[in-house]
Amino acid sequence: MVPKFTAHQQPAEAGLAAVSQGNSSRFDHWLLEKIYQAAGRPAIRLALSNGPQVSPQNTRPVATVNIRNRRTLFALLLDPDSGFGDAYSDGRITIEGDLVAALEEFHRTTPPLESQSWYSRAVSHCLSLAQRNSLRGAHSNIHRHYDLSNDFFRLWLDSQLIYSCAYFPSVAMSLEDAQAAKMDYICRKLNLQPGERVVDVGSGWGALVLHMARHYGVTARGFSISHEQIVWARRRARELGLDHRVEFVEDDYRNISGKYDAFVSVGMLEHVGAEHYAEMGRVIDRFLERGGRGLLQCIGRNQPRPFSNWVHRRIFPGAYAPSLRQVMDIFEPRDFSILDVENLRLHYARTLECWLERFEAVEGVISARFGPEFVNTWRLYLAGSIAGFRAGTLQLFQVVFARGEYLRLPATRAYLYTDEAKEEHAAVAAV
Amino acid sequence: MVPKFTAHQQPAEAGLAAVSQGNSSRFDHWLLEKIYQAAGRPAIRLALSNGPQVSPQNTRPVATVNIRNRRTLFALLLDPDSGFGDAYSDGRITIEGDLVAALEEFHRTTPPLESQSWYSRAVSHCLSLAQRNSLRGAHSNIHRHYDLSNDFFRLWLDSQLIYSCAYFPSVAMSLEDAQAAKMDYICRKLNLQPGERVVDVGSGWGALVLHMARHYGVTARGFSISHEQIVWARRRARELGLDHRVEFVEDDYRNISGKYDAFVSVGMLEHVGAEHYAEMGRVIDRFLERGGRGLLQCIGRNQPRPFSNWVHRRIFPGAYAPSLRQVMDIFEPRDFSILDVENLRLHYARTLECWLERFEAVEGVISARFGPEFVNTWRLYLAGSIAGFRAGTLQLFQVVFARGEYLRLPATRAYLYTDEAKEEHAAVAAV
Numbered sequence: 001m002v003p004k005f006t007a008h009q010q011p012a013e014a015g016l017a018a019v020s021q022g023n024s025s026r027f028d029h030w031l032l033e034k035i036y037q038a039a040g041r042p043a044i045r046l047a048l049s050n051g052p053q054v055s056p057q058n059t060r061p062v063a064t065v066n067i068r069n070r071r072t073l074f075a076l077l078l079d080p081d082s083g084f085g086d087a088y089s090d091g092r093i094t095i096e097g098d099l100v101a102a103l104e105e106f107h108r109t110t111p112p113l114e115s116q117s118w119y120s121r122a123v124s125h126c127l128s129l130a131q132r133n134s135l136r137g138a139h140s141n142i143h144r145h146y147d148l149s150n151d152f153f154r155l156w157l158d159s160q161l162i163y164s165c166a167y168f169p170s171v172a173m174s175l176e177d178a179q180a181a182k183m184d185y186i187c188r189k190l191n192l193q194p195g196e197r198v199v200d201v202g203s204g205w206g207a208l209v210l211h212m213a214r215h216y217g218v219t220a221r222g223f224s225i226s227h228e229q230i231v232w233a234r235r236r237a238r239e240l241g242l243d244h245r246v247e248f249v250e251d252d253y254r255n256i257s258g259k260y261d262a263f264v265s266v267g268m269l270e271h272v273g274a275e276h277y278a279e280m281g282r283v284i285d286r287f288l289e290r291g292g293r294g295l296l297q298c299i300g301r302n303q304p305r306p307f308s309n310w311v312h313r314r315i316f317p318g319a320y321a322p323s324l325r326q327v328m329d330i331f332e333p334r335d336f337s338i339l340d341v342e343n344l345r346l347h348y349a350r351t352l353e354c355w356l357e358r359f360e361a362v363e364g365v366i367s368a369r370f371g372p373e374f375v376n377t378w379r380l381y382l383a384g385s386i387a388g389f390r391a392g393t394l395q396l397f398q399v400v401f402a403r404g405e406y407l408r409l410p411a412t413r414a415y416l417y418t419d420e421a422k423e424e425h426a427a428v429a430a431v
Numbered sequence: 432m433v434p435k436f437t438a439h440q441q442p443a444e445a446g447l448a449a450v451s452q453g454n455s456s457r458f459d460h461w462l463l464e465k466i467y468q469a470a471g472r473p474a475i476r477l478a479l480s481n482g483p484q485v486s487p488q489n490t491r492p493v494a495t496v497n498i499r500n501r502r503t504l505f506a507l508l509l510d511p512d513s514g515f516g517d518a519y520s521d522g523r524i525t526i527e528g529d530l531v532a533a534l535e536e537f538h539r540t541t542p543p544l545e546s547q548s549w550y551s552r553a554v555s556h557c558l559s560l561a562q563r564n565s566l567r568g569a570h571s572n573i574h575r576h577y578d579l580s581n582d583f584f585r586l587w588l589d590s591q592l593i594y595s596c597a598y599f600p601s602v603a604m605s606l607e608d609a610q611a612a613k614m615d616y617i618c619r620k621l622n623l624q625p626g627e628r629v630v631d632v633g634s635g636w637g638a639l640v641l642h643m644a645r646h647y648g649v650t651a652r653g654f655s656i657s658h659e660q661i662v663w664a665r666r667r668a669r670e671l672g673l674d675h676r677v678e679f680v681e682d683d684y685r686n687i688s689g690k691y692d693a694f695v696s697v698g699m700l701e702h703v704g705a706e707h708y709a710e711m712g713r714v715i716d717r718f719l720e721r722g723g724r725g726l727l728q729c730i731g732r733n734q735p736r737p738f739s740n741w742v743h744r745r746i747f748p749g750a751y752a753p754s755l756r757q758v759m760d761i762f763e764p765r766d767f768s769i770l771d772v773e774n775l776r777l778h779y780a781r782t783l784e785c786w787l788e789r790f791e792a793v794e795g796v797i798s799a800r801f802g803p804e805f806v807n808t809w810r811l812y813l814a815g816s817i818a819g820f821r822a823g824t825l826q827l828f829q830v831v832f833a834r835g836e837y838l839r840l841p842a843t844r845a846y847l848y849t850d851e852a853k854e855e856h857a858a859v860a861a862v
Binding site for chain 1: 602
């Protein structure tokens with residue numbers, strides 16, 4: 001099924017190609033071919049400006065990647081992800097055709113980790129050392145991404161600034177409704193009861209904490225180490241008149257105090273780092289009550305694999321998406337029972353599609369403020385993430401766990417999907 | 432919450448105790464106390480016939496364990512599980528009160544593995560070596576349990592001889608209906624389509640293979656290494672006129688040939704052994720089609736822990752229930768995506784309750800044929816399993832996995848729980 005490849009020149013470009021015939025062109029050709037091989041021979045055409053190109057043999061290319069110069073070819077060969085990302089950002093690479101479809105094709109042919117160049121792996125290793133999530137490291141890593149400015153995220157996230165995978169009971173649902181559905185889904189998976197104490201670790205701009213307090217009658221405390229997020233969340237709590245039942249703490253999860261009936265963490269594990277999972281398990285074990293339970297939502301992988309060097313350098317310093325086996329390092333040593341794991345990767349693809357659509361709609365505003373290179377960087381990040389979730393190189397796990405003593409969940413999951421259950425919760429919320 | 436313990440004698444038994452006063456009685460007392468400590472101080476009274484007893488201090492005992500003689504005390508101290516099991520089987524131990532409740536209490540206070548005696552651990556190690564699941568070892572292990580005789584299992588299993596956890600959408604459902612509901616649930620989780628090829632690894636007496644072929648229009652092949660089961664399943668296929676669409680093969684899973692769209696395995700992983708999981712993953716990878724997916728149902732644990740020595744010796748030689756992290760050793764190396772994990776432990780408790788009830792109803796028949804010791808052994812095994820699933824020392828995992836390419840599952844799990852979906856499948860089956 002993988003299209004066979006032969007390097008060749010399109011007849012239409014024969015004239016142009018003739019100009020640059022000779023050793024130089026043959027060398028470029030050889031470079032292109034190497035790059036194509038390293039990418040796992042995708043159904044993509046690679047073309048050097050005014051130079052040779054390579055195309056898949058037995059299939060129509062999904063898109064054409066135009067590469068400006070030989071310097072970019074070298075960069076692509078040395079470290080494909082960073083080479084591609086940086087060149088796309090500054091315009092040395094352009095895509096002819098659908099960007100997401102092209103990236104999806106690259107994702108589908110991604111070669112295994114072992115076959116990456118020594119240079120890519122060395123850079124990856126150095127980045128992971130430089131971006132360790134120690135108490136100080138985590139603070140700096142989080143600051144670089146989330147404190148980019150609330151105004152930036154407000155331009156293309158939903159009105160509540162929810163920066164994680166939504167839940168679409170129907171594909172036609174709006175992003176706003178799907179984020180509300182996600183929060184309800186989480187609360188119902190946790191079977192929250194009025195008066196319970198909940199801790200949200202990595203509470204972002206506070207939407208879930210506020211939703212739980214407002215609709216499920218719980219007392220909730222959110223932790224984040226992003227100053228901008230905490231300030232925003234506190235203001236929202238006051239506006240909604242919920243500040244007597246919620247609290248937002250600007251601190252690391254390792255410093256959480258108090259006791260809680262339920263734990264929730266959405267899109268935060270990616271910033272913890274696999275080497276800290278056992279420690280995270282100890283922290284949860286310390287603050288979770290005897291009958292306690294929790295829900296963890298995070299981006300995952302089928303197999304351990306770091307994010308690309310480009311994502312580490314340009315988007316998420318210190319981020320890591322674990323395999324499910326690695327996630328178990330949090331729960332297994334503390335004797336927690338895993339009750340439910342759901343893979344919602346297609347929901348994250350849809351969420352990101354909504355974000356990218358909104359992002360494109362305000363592209364001019366973002367470009368005027370942060371520059372066109374920044375726009376390209378974020379466009380590539382959003383489109384690449386859609387591609388990864390669609391192609392299945394990225395997963396989205398929702399994991400429900402509990403102490404052995406916790407037995408209050410209904411025996412089947414049907415209650416999550418019936419209107420009766422929804423109405424019941426609405427009644428509880430109205431009390 | 433753990434009741435404090437002090438060794439003491441009940442006033443009512445003061446007369447009896449006075450008879451055996453002296454060094455001998457003090458020694459028995461000391462033995463009882465040691466046994467009680469090793470059991471994690473459960474809310475259970477331990478009483479030596481015509482001798483001392485120990486009781487929990489601040490709580491009513493759930494039941495009383497009557498121990499006949501000092502020899503049994505030694506056996507309990509040396510290897511609590513085997514000591515208890517063997518003595519219960521031959522009548523040296525009797526339980527006053529509810530057997531399941533008593534065992535559940537023992538399960539709740541089960542101390543961690545590290546605190547087991549060196550002797551218990553040594554026996555456990557030797558058993559695991561002696562009962563290895565090599566091709567030959569697996570055959571011998573399986574033969575010892577499943578070839579006990581079809582007639583024995585027919586006495587207390589449901590009419591289709593389904594020897595695994597059922598699914599109870601409502602607690603009041605009969606065992607027969609709950610087993611049918613389980614098979615439907617599995618088929619729907621797999622989203623089986625008419626004409627697809629399915630392999631059932633560890634197909635038992637064939638019920639699931641027959642159900643899939645009959646109601647979901649697939650071609651199904653079952654593998655088992657129990658001769659008695661294969662003979663039975665082939666006969667049932669002929670009786671139901673399904674032998675053109677199903678096949679039962681008496682062979683090890685490692686020898687499976689052919690290509691399949693879906694894999695299913697229910698209650699068989701327990702006999703594979705954790706050291707063979709990577710190999711099992713390779714086997715699945717070999718026979719599963721590009722767009723393939725599968726479902727694995729097995730007894731599990733929160734943490735790695737062997738079955739008790741008694742279970743290994745008397746019931747299930749070579750059996751092992753993995754933690755979810757260990758289960759991932761099957762899937763992670765082959766790049767399978769985990770789509771769904773559900774913990775159905777309370778459903779297994781209910782299933783076992785039904786079995787035990789039926790078992791007790793025909794106790795006389797079984798006793799006449801296999802002897803009273805055999806009845807006690809199986810009663811303890813069934814009751815102990817109920818206790819383990821209730822207390823949460825045993826889990827029941829249903830894991831759905833797929834290759835990255837598989838995208839045909841609905842985006843939400845709601846379809847599993849709506850009557851519309853059921854009707855849709857009924858319509859497909861009727862075609």
